[in-house]
Structures are given as C-alpha cells and as structure tokens.
Amino acid sequence: xxxxxxxxxxxxxxxxxxxxxxxxxxxxxxxxxxxxxxxxxxxxxxxxxxxxxxxxxxxxxxxxxxxxxxxxxxxxxxxxxxxxxxxxxxxxxxxxxxxxxxxxxxxxxxxxxxxxxxxxxxxxxxxxxxxxxxxxxxxxxxxxxxxxxxxxxxxxxxxxxxxxxxxxxxxxxxxxxxxxxxxxxxxxxxxxxxxxxxxxxxxxxxxxxxxxxxxxxxxxxxxxxxxxxxxxxxxxxxxxxxxxxxxxxxxxxxxxxxxxxxxxxxxxxxxxxxxxxxxxxxxxxxxxxxxxxxxxxxxxxxxxxxxxxxxxxxxxxxxxxxxxxxxxxxxxxxxxxxxxxxxxxxxxxxxxxxxxxxxxxxxxxxxxxxxxxxxxxxxxxxx
Amino acid sequence: xxxxxxxxxxxxxxxxxxxxxxxxxxxxxxxxxxxxxxxxxxxxxxxxxxxxxxxxxxxxxxxxxxxxxxxxxxxxxxxxxxxxxxxxxxxxxxxxxxxxxxxxxxxxxxxxxxxxxxxxxxxxxxxxxxxxxxxxxxxxxxxxxxxxxxxxxxxxxxxxxxxxxxxxxxxxxxxxxxxxxxxxxxxxxxxxxxxxxxxxxxxxxxxxxxxxxxxxxxxxxxxxxxxxxxxxxxxxxxxxxxxxxxxxxxxxxxxxxxxxxxxxxxxxxxxxxxxxxxxxxxxxxxxxxxxxxxxxxxxxxxx
Amino acid sequence: xxxxxxxxxxxxxxxxxxxxxxxxxxxxxxxxxxxxxxxxxxxxxxxxxxxxxxxxxxxxxxxxxxxxxxxxxxxxxxxxxxxxxxxxxxxxxxxxxxxxxxxxxxxxxxxxxxxxxxxxxxxxxxxxxxxxxxxxxxxxxxxxxxxxxxxxxxxxxxxxxxxxxxxxxxxxxxxxxxxxxxxxxxxxxxxxxxxxxxxxxxxxxxxxxxxxxxxxxxxxxxxxxxxxxxxxxxxxxxxxxxxxxxx
Numbered sequence: 001x002x003x004x005x006x007x008x009x010x011x012x013x014x015x016x017x018x019x020x021x022x023x024x025x026x027x028x029x030x031x032x033x034x035x036x037x038x039x040x041x042x043x044x045x046x047x048x049x050x051x052x053x054x055x056x057x058x059x060x061x062x063x064x065x066x067x068x069x070x071x072x073x074x075x076x077x078x079x080x081x082x083x084x085x086x087x088x089x090x091x092x093x094x095x096x097x098x099x100x101x102x103x104x105x106x107x108x109x110x111x112x113x114x115x116x117x118x119x120x121x122x123x124x125x126x127x128x129x130x131x132x133x134x135x136x137x138x139x140x141x142x143x144x145x146x147x148x149x150x151x152x153x154x155x156x157x158x159x160x161x162x163x164x165x166x167x168x169x170x171x172x173x174x175x176x177x178x179x180x181x182x183x184x185x186x187x188x189x190x191x192x193x194x195x196x197x198x199x200x201x202x203x204x205x206x207x208x209x210x211x212x213x214x215x216x217x218x219x220x221x222x223x224x225x226x227x228x229x230x231x232x233x234x235x236x237x238x239x240x241x242x243x244x245x246x247x248x249x250x251x252x253x254x255x256x257x258x259x260x261x262x263x264x265x266x267x268x269x270x271x272x273x274x275x276x277x278x279x280x281x282x283x284x285x286x287x288x289x290x291x292x293x294x295x296x297x298x299x300x301x302x303x304x305x306x307x308x309x310x311x312x313x314x315x316x317x318x319x320x321x322x323x324x325x326x327x328x329x330x331x332x333x334x335x336x337x338x339x340x341x342x343x344x345x346x347x348x349x350x351x352x353x354x355x356x357x358x359x360x361x362x363x364x365x366x367x368x369x370x371x372x373x374x375x376x377x378x379x380x381x382x383x
Numbered sequence: 384x385x386x387x388x389x390x391x392x393x394x395x396x397x398x399x400x401x402x403x404x405x406x407x408x409x410x411x412x413x414x415x416x417x418x419x420x421x422x423x424x425x426x427x428x429x430x431x432x433x434x435x436x437x438x439x440x441x442x443x444x445x446x447x448x449x450x451x452x453x454x455x456x457x458x459x460x461x462x463x464x465x466x467x468x469x470x471x472x473x474x475x476x477x478x479x480x481x482x483x484x485x486x487x488x489x490x491x492x493x494x495x496x497x498x499x500x501x502x503x504x505x506x507x508x509x510x511x512x513x514x515x516x517x518x519x520x521x522x523x524x525x526x527x528x529x530x531x532x533x534x535x536x537x538x539x540x541x542x543x544x545x546x547x548x549x550x551x552x553x554x555x556x557x558x559x560x561x562x563x564x565x566x567x568x569x570x571x572x573x574x575x576x577x578x579x580x581x582x583x584x585x586x587x588x589x590x591x592x593x594x595x596x597x598x599x600x601x602x603x604x605x606x607x608x609x610x611x612x613x614x615x616x617x618x619x620x621x622x623x624x625x626x627x628x629x630x631x632x633x634x635x636x637x638x639x640x641x642x643x644x645x646x647x648x649x650x651x652x653x654x655x656x657x658x659x660x661x662x663x664x665x666x667x668x669x670x671x672x673x674x675x676x677x678x679x680x681x682x683x684x685x686x
Numbered sequence: 687x688x689x690x691x692x693x694x695x696x697x698x699x700x701x702x703x704x705x706x707x708x709x710x711x712x713x714x715x716x717x718x719x720x721x722x723x724x725x726x727x728x729x730x731x732x733x734x735x736x737x738x739x740x741x742x743x744x745x746x747x748x749x750x751x752x753x754x755x756x757x758x759x760x761x762x763x764x765x766x767x768x769x770x771x772x773x774x775x776x777x778x779x780x781x782x783x784x785x786x787x788x789x790x791x792x793x794x795x796x797x798x799x800x801x802x803x804x805x806x807x808x809x810x811x812x813x814x815x816x817x818x819x820x821x822x823x824x825x826x827x828x829x830x831x832x833x834x835x836x837x838x839x840x841x842x843x844x845x846x847x848x849x850x851x852x853x854x855x856x857x858x859x860x861x862x863x864x865x866x867x868x869x870x871x872x873x874x875x876x877x878x879x880x881x882x883x884x885x886x887x888x889x890x891x892x893x894x895x896x897x898x899x900x901x902x903x904x905x906x907x908x909x910x911x912x913x914x915x916x917x918x919x920x921x922x923x924x925x926x927x928x929x930x931x932x933x
Contacts, residue, residue: 014488017485017488018485018486018488021481021482021485021486022482022486025471025474025478025482028471028473028474028478029471029473029474032473033473216467216469216471216472217465217466217467217468217469218469218470218471220430220433220435220463220465220469221463221465221469221470221483221528221529222486223434223435223458224433224434224435224458224461224463225458225459225483225486225487226455226458226459226486226487226488227486380454381434381435381436381437381454382430382435382436419854420825420826420852420853420854420855420857421825421851421852421853422824422825423854517726517727518726518727519726544851544852545726545848545851545880546726546880547724547725547726547880547925548725548880548882548918548921548922548925549725549921549922549925549926549928550725550726552922573851573852573853574881575855576883576918588854617866617887618866618869618870621863621866634855634856634859635859635862635887636883637882637883637886637887637916637917638886638905638906677855680854680855681855681856684854684855684856685856
C-alpha cells in the first residue's frame with residue numbers, strides 16, 4: 001500500500017507532533033518532581049565531593065610501623081622526619097616481619113617501613129642503600145598517597161645529605177604493595193563515579209518512569225490510543241539522556257577544576273562513549289520495566305541489578321584482578337566495567353578511539369542485545 | 384457495534400475464572416450498562432474489548448473490527464476511561480487535555496463541540512494540576528480526555544465508583560447528552576440504582592451474565608409478589624421473619640425489608656401480620672411493591 | 687459511663703486557611719447505628735480521623751468513649767474499632783493469622799483469641815477457609831471478616847468508613863446483619879456510606895455539607911422534614927448546593 005507523498009508527509013508530521021508532545025510531558029514530570037530533580041543533579045556533585053574528601057581525610061594519622069634493623073644515624077634521622085609529619089602515627093613495638101604481616105592482616109597498620117641492617121654503612125660506603133616500604137593496597141588510594149608521602153620524605157633526606165657531601169648518595173625505596181600490587185583504581189574514582197551516576201539515573205529513572213505509567217493506570221489509556229507503544233519508551237528516554245549529559249559535564253568540570261584531574265583525551269569521544277553507556281542503561285531500564293509492575297520493585301531491581309554490580313565489578317572500588325576467577329568472569333557482563341576502562345583510557349592515558357575500540361564494541365554488542373530482548377518483551381497489551 | 388461471542392478469560396494460569404462464557408451485543412447509539420459487584424468480571428470484559436487483554440476463548444469485535452487481528456484500528460477509534468483515575472496528576476487540566484488530543488492526532492478546538500458542556504464546568508480550573516482536583520471534577524476531566532477524539536464507542540469502567548450521590552447524578556446526565564450525539568456507550572457500575580438509566584443492561588456476577596435485557600423487561604421477569612415490611616423494631620423483625628415458616632427471602636431495602644413468601648399460602652398478608660403481631664411487633668406496615676433491579680439481581684444471584 | 691459515647695461541641699479542623707470541619711456538634715448514644723453521610727470532600731474523613739484520635743482538632747470539644755480527643759488519644763484507640771474499605775486486613779496473611787494478629791494488637795490473651803476466633807469463624811461460616819490467604823477470598827467475605835476483626839476486642843464504638851463499597855447486594859445485606867448484631871450487643875456503630883438505601887438502616891443520620899452538619903435526625907424524620915420519599919432525595923436536596931468536593 002503506497003500513499004501519495006503529500007499524505008505521507010502529513011502522517012510523519014502528525015507523528016512528530018505526537019512525539020514532541022510526549023517528550024514535553026515527560027519534561028513536565030521531571031521538573032515538577034522537585035525532590036527527584038534535586039537527587040538527579042545533586043547526586044554526582046555529592047559523590048565527587050565525598051570521594052574527594054574521603055581521600056584526603058583518611059591519610060591523616062595513619063598508623064605506621066617502622067622496623068629498624070639498622071639502628072644507625074641515617075635511619076634515625078629519617079624516622080625523626082617521618083615522626084615529625086602530621087600524617088603518620090608511629091608504632092615502634094614491632095620487631096619482625098611476621099609481626100608486620102599479622103598487623104597488616106588485622107588492619108591495625110597501613111604502612112610499614114623496613115630499614116636493612118647495614119643501612120648507614122651501605123649508604124656511606126657504597127653510596128647506595130635500600131629501604132623497604134610495604135603498604136596495604138587493598139585501599140589503593142590511601143596506599144598510593146602514603147607511599148608518595150614516604151618517598152618524598154626520603155628524597156628530602158637524600159637532598160640534605162647531598163648538600164653536606166658532594167658525593168651522590170642514593171636511597172632506593174623498594175615498594176611493595178600488599179593485596180593490590182598494580183594499584184588499580186587509585187585516583188581514578190572520577191570515571192567510576194561517572195559510570196555509577198549514569199547507570200543509576202538511566203536504569204532507575206527510566207524503569208521507574210515507565211512502571212509509574214503502568215501503576216497509575218495511564219498506560220491503559222496510552223495503549224488504547226494510536227500512539228505507538230515504542231514511542232512511549234523513546235520519549236521517556238530523552239529527558240534522562242539530557243540530564244545525564246548535564247551530569248557528565250558537571251562531573252568533568254568538578255574533576256578538572258576542583259580535583260585537578262586532567263582530561264588528556266578527546267572530550268567529544270568521551271561524550272560519545274558516555275552516550276553509548278546511557279543507551280545501554282536505558283535499554284536495561286526498559287527491560288526492568290517490562291518485568292515489573294510496581295515502582296517499588298523497579299527501584300529495588302535497578303538497585304540490585306545495577307548499583308551493586310557497578311560498584312563491585314566496574315573495578316573502581318575493588319580491583320577485579322584480585323577477585324576469584326568466577327567473579328572476574330561475572331564482571332565481564334557488567335557494562336560499567338567496560339565504560340570504566342574506556343573513560344580511564346581517554347581521560348588519563350589520553351588514548352583515541354583506536355585505543356578503546358574493543359571495549360566500545362563489547363558495549364555496543366551489549367546494548368544491541370539488551371535492546372532486542374527488552375523490545376521483544378515489551379507488551380502492547382496488559383499481560 | 385460491539386459483539387462478544389463466548390468470551391472466557393482466566394488469570395493465574397487458569398486458576399481464577401474472571402469471565403465465564405460471556406456473549407452479548409450492543410447496538411449503535413445504545414447506552415449499555417454492565418451491572419455487577421466488584422470482582423464480577425466487568426473490568427476484564429472492558430479490557431478485552433479495548434484490546435488490552437486477550438481472551439482465552441471466544442471472539443469479539445468492536446465497530447466490526449476483530450479485537451485480536453485489528454487491535455490497532457480499534458485503538459484509534461474508541462474512547463476508554465479506566466476504573467482508576469488515570470490522568471497525569473502532575474499535569475494541569477489543560478495540559479492533560481492537550482496531551483490526549485495530540486495523542487489522538489486532533490486538537491481541542493476540532494472536537495470542542497462534543498466536550499463543551501462538560502469542559503466549561505472544569506474550565507475555571509484549567510491551570511490547576513489534575514491531582515489537586517476534586518473527585519467529581521477529575522471524573523469530568525477524564526471523560527473529556529476520553530472524548531477528545533470523538534470516539535465511535537466509549538468504554539467507561541466504573542466511572543461513578545466512590546463518587547457521591549450528587550456527582551453521580553450529574554455524571555449520568557452527561558452520559559445521556561452524549562448518547563443523544565450518537566455515541567455508543569458501554570458503562571459498568573456496581574450501583575444497582577443506576578441500571579434504570581441505561582437502555583439495556585447485563586447483570587453480571589462472578590464472571591457470568593445473569594440476565595441481559597432492558598431494565599423494564601428484567602423487572603417484568605420477576606413474577607413473584609414482593610412485599611415491603613416495616614416495624615418499630617427492625618432488628619427483631621429481621622430475626623422473626625427469618626424464623627417464619629413461609630418465608631422465602633428477606634432483605635433490608637432502605638427503611639423496609641423486601642420479603643418474598645412461599646407461593647402456595649393463601650391470604651399471606653393477613654397471615655404474616657398476625658404472626659408478627661403475635662411476636663409483639665408494633666407500628667407494623669406491610670404492602671406489596673414492584674421489584675427494583677436490585678431485587679432482580681438478588682433473586683438471580685441466589686437461584 | 688455517660689449516656690453518650692461520642693459527644694462533640696463546635697469541633698473544628700483547619701488546614702491553613704481551609705476549614706475542613708466547621709464547628710460540628712452532635713451526640714451518639716450507646717448501641718446506636720449512626721450514619722455519617724456527606725458529599726465527597728464535605729469533611730467526613732477529617733471528622734472521623736479526629737474522633738479516632740488520629741488528628742488533633744484545631745478548636746472545639748469532643749469526647750469519644752468518655753475520653754478527650756486532645757489528651758487521651760491512647761485510651762480512645764483502645765476503646766474503638768476501625769475498618770475502612772481501603773485498609774482492613776493483611777492480604778498476604780491467612781484468615782487465622784489475621785485474627786490472631788489483630789487480637790494480639792488489641793491486647794487479648796491467647797485464650798481469648800482462641801475462643802473469639804472459633805466463634806467468629808463459625809459465625810461467618812469460614813471453617814474451610816481458615817488457612818487461605820485473605821487476598822484469595824471474595825471481597826464480600828473479606829469485608830465481613832474485617833468487620834468482625836474490628837470488633838474482636840468488644841470496643842465501645844466501631845468506626846466504619848464505606849465498608850460496603852463494590853460489594854454485591856446479597857453480601858452487602860449480610861454485612862448489615864452483622865452491624866445490627868453488633869449494635870444489639872451494645873456496640874455503637876459509626877458508619878459512612880455512599881449507598882443511600884443504607885442510610886435508612888441507621889437509627890440516626892447526619893449529613894455533612896461543606897464542613898458543617900446540615901441535618902441530623904432519624905431517616906423518617908429527615909424525610910418528613912424535606913418532604914422526600916427517600917434518603918436519596920434528602921441527600922440530593924442538601925448536597926446539591928455544596929461548593930466544595932474532593933476525594
């Protein structure tokens with residue numbers, strides 16, 4: 001059946017008008033629900049600020065153990081310097097490696113500094129000596145900061161020595177990261193927060209918004225109308241897509257200007273990849289809405305189905321490498337994991353698309369898959 | 384206009400029978416009432432006819448279109464007002480109406496004539512959010528929204544439930560005027576007294592149709608003589624009547640009890656009066672009355 | 687105990703500028719079935735909430751079962767039963783579980799609960815349904831059960847908020863049989879309804895319009911006063927002029 005061009009145009013125009021009206025309605029819903037709106041825009045700011053503060057606060061008064069086998073002039077001076085720093089609280093009582101290990105396991109200490117027996121001797125006669133620094137890297141952010149504080153104190157001492165003596169003395173800190181040797185996720189919480197905020201908003205808000213229509217009975221009227229059910233979903237997605245864009249921008253601005261975090265790669269690419277994750281999340285939200293009937297269940301499912309896996313498996317809180325193999329495998333189906341890798345690559349390593357095409361492909365495949373099953377599950381009737 | 388043939392519908396994998404082999408038809412321009420209590424299957428029937436649910440068995444058509452095959456076409460042409468208030472509470476009156484007009488590819492202006500009578504009553508509140516409207520006004524707005532695309536058939540699922548007696552009267556007057564404009568209306572209600580306001584009614588209980596006809600004919604089918612009885616002590620009267628040997632049924636109706644007696648007793652009125660007087664009743668009143676739809680419903684239900 | 691179980695004088699409730707209940711005064715006697723009618727939004731629910739001790743009045747005086755609605759709300763709650771169309775029983779508990787739960791809430795001893803629940807199940811002919819979830823019962827049975835549970839602790843007064851909405855005509859009347867029965871045992875029944883024929887079953891009826899009581903008398907006296915042949919007409923006469931309404 002082919003319609004004359006003119007009639008086709010009229011129909012398209014009608015459809016467009018319907019669609020625009022629907023989107024407008026969605027914006028009314030969003031903007032008239034002040035509390036949710038506040039949450040939508042406040043959430044990213046709060047998270048960034050919280051994570052930022054959590055980092056600087058935790059370092060102060062960290063318990064440090066010093067195992068001084070040398071007990072000589074050089075080790076004494078360095079210990080004095082460390083003691084003088086407000087960041088560390090020193091416990092001397094430990095005497096052996098075994099005790100250190102136990103203290104780490106109990107979590108009573110975060111850092112251990114070991115001076116070898118001939119510390120000063122080596123330094124004076126070989127111009128070169130070693131210090132072992134052991135950190136509890138299960139909290140990578142803290143560990144990293146502690147290490148950099150310690151090494152800077154040591155290099156301070158080194159400089160002092162060099163001023164006195166012309167000869168170059170070299171102290172080599174041998175750093176050992178316990179539990180998390182590669183120090184994944186250190187100051188990289190910004191990509192993590194981005195992944196979290198986007199999935200939270202898009203999955204939860206879309207699923208709740210669609211289920212709300214079911215719960216309030218308005219879906220019945222929408223279904224008994226010429227409006228295409230699939231457009232209901234599309235138009236619900238648009239406001240959240242826009243809100244998510246605003247959030248991404250806010251997060252990036254905050255991290256650049258407040259946390260001094262550079263964006264080394266292309267911003268356009270970053271937004272493009274974010275859009276991809278948003279669409280993934282929207283499809284998941286849609287899927288949740290097709291299997292639930294109440295806003296409460298939708299909310300719970302979004303939390304369980306998205307929040308938890310995102311925090312656990314995206315790699316920004318807990319390093320995936322240290323998880324059991326089974327969990328590592330599970331982490332692969334969490335979209336946020338791939339997004340997190342992509343964002344880190346772009347923001348920190350400054351890679352271009354060629355560096356992230358693999359992850360992008362995986363994410364795209366996930367999105368297509370989710371789209372297809374949720375559209376298949378979406379009902380044009382009530383049951 | 385609307386035709387159902389042997390429609391059945393079950394829920395929970397067949398364990399709950401909601402609609403049990405229901406057949407009826409509604410003519411063009413008719414005001415047809417589906418009368419029955421909650422859980423009778425009214426909503427299920429409406430949802431099947433508005434293509435929201437698929438029946439387990441049976442066929443049905445609306446304006447000649449099959450409810451399964453042609454569901455898209457039916458959705459374009461009918462108006463539907465679900466049982467719950469189903470408009471957007473956070474949108475204003477005007478925004479709701481505009482939204483639904485656009486949804487049906489029309490404008491308020493295009494069909495203003497149809498809704499004018501109803502709309503002018505809520506127009507003073509057009510910038511108010513729908514959630515802040517009173518019960519009666521919400522109903523009026525919902526009706527406007529269901530009418531905005533000039534539907535050929537209008538399905539109203541319990542529009543008067545929970546609405547006070549005055550608003551109910553107003554609502555039925557609006558329906559009468561819509562009917563005059565040629566719209567076929569299917570309405571469901573649990574209020575038996577609203578039955579007589581319909582052209583034809585189907586009495587329905589636990590998914591089964593008890594009777595379909597005009598209210599007058601249904602009343603005519605009630606052949607026994609019904610009596611209204613009243614005394615100074617109604618509670619005692621109820622207990623005494625229930626113990627009476629010739630009693631068939633006794634139900635409170637307003638200030639009277641509507642009572643049926645067994646057929647074969649001669650001069651029943653005197654007999655009953657004597658019996659009740661012997662039980663010590665004073666201010667006794669007893670007279671024969673024509674049955675109401677509710678009497679018919681009770682009789683059909685209990686047989 | 688006095689001869690009134692509910693007594694109000696100029697009872698008023700304001701929400702900001704809005705006067706929901708405007709100086710209502712009435713008395714309800716022990717064992718009476720008192721119909722509390724009004725159009726949507728007339729202030730029925732607000733008035734009922736104040737009497738149940740759920741909402742503190744803005745002005746005026748009221749006692750329920752001899753207790754003051756301002757200060758003695760805890761005692762009031764112990765002396766009354768409450769049932770509404772919307773909430774009455776836990777749908778996902780069985781019949782017995784509901785009876786035991788509400789019995790426990792009202793401080794009945796285990797022995798009392800046992801006795802009551804057998805008596806109640808027998809009376810409602812629910813013997814075969816005791817282990818069924820309440821949500822699987824037909825609406826009419828649910829409502830009858832809910833009413834029986836609401837008076838399980840022999841309260842002085844029971845408040846019924848539209849107890850029979852949507853119930854079939856036969857069950858609706860069986861429900862009223864229960865109401866009569868309770869009233870006969872001395873429980874005062876305070877009931878709201880949209881069915882005007884049910885207004886006739888009450889001993890006395892008050893009709894609220896726009897926050898105040900416009901009429902209060904026995905159904906027959908009211909019909910005489912308004913020269914109407916049914917309560918429906920009386921109600922229509924009074925409520926027609928109502929300016930406000932809500933849900």
